[in-house]
Amino acid sequence: MLSQSRALAICSATMSSAPNLTATEHFNKSAGTYEATTGGGTRELGQHAISLIADLKPLTSESKILDNACGPGIVTDIILQSGIQPEIHAVDGAENMVSIVRGRFSSHSNVHAAVMNGEELSFPNDTFTHSITNLGLMFFTDANKGAQEIARTLHPDGVAVVTGWAMLGHINIIQEVQAQIRPDDTPFKPPVPEIWLDPEHTKAVLSGAGLDVQASTALDVHMGGETADGIADLLTQGFGSRAFESWSEEEKDKVAGVMKKIVQERAVAFTRPSGSGVGIKLTGTIFVARKGIWKLGSQEGWQQIQHRSERRLVP
Secondary structure (H helix, E strand, O other): OOOHHHHHHHHHHHHOOOOOOOHHHHHHHHHHHHHHHOOOHHHHHHHHHHHHHHHHOOOOOOOEEEEEOOOOOHHHHHHHHOOOOOEEEEEEOOHHHHHHHHHHOOOOOOEEEEEOOOOOOOOOOOOEEEEEEOOOHHHOOOHHHHHHHHHHHEEEEEEEEEEEEEEEHHHHHHHHHHHHHOOOOOOOOOOOOHHHHOHHHHHHHHHHOOEEEEEEEEEEEEEEEOOHHHHHHHHHHOHHHHHOOOOOHHHHHHHHHHHHHHHHHHOEEEEEOOEEEEEEEEEEEEEEEEEOOEEEEOOOEEEEOOOOOOEEOOO
């Protein structure tokens, strides 16, 4: 697990970037620090997602995989650590993220990284046996088009997985700190448009793109650290640096104590593949889908005609 002191330094540097950036601009700025500032939650959700997709269609060295909105290559890293060597195409609209992926996997000739927006994938139809979009779809400029591209590039026998958030426990804590010190403030907003915290919205976007959602689940992962106080410091210097930016020095001085008290009450112990620690619960969502059966209509374009059925996986 990343040391708490290094995570704090990284988080502070990342959150000092200017507000009102586009998603691509933000991820370009945060590329080198992204995984540290998530406290391992993004990787933990990705591990669950890959496990679920493998239940429907096992990953092998013959697989052809899209790591869509790949960030710093977390999904690619998880797959390679499993011991298989499939063909992986890791793409992201943020050039700095792709640069990290190229350096990180330079010794793997089977990993191909490219700067590419999810709404305009340059791959042919029916390319990938597995398509994985881990915490990316909600940041696309046009999520409907991004979902259509996932469907278009998925092999007819392929499986796609898309993840998102349903509850951001660390944002709730920031809002509680606000409520105790400045109760009249407008609550701090999460970095994800609120509509994407509703799993039904994600499901509707995927279904509208012609993906048959065959399994879905919600499960808890963690923004983790070594100690509860360390997580409190991470939140204060990270998201808190935005939420409390305009506060007086006297008000800011109160934040640390209030933050630590709330985090100590909310932090839970966890164990995950990277190790044990304490963390704040985040609820992630995972959707596993297959491609529908399509026909080309003269006026209506591509229309899905496969009957949709859905089963829910228990986490």
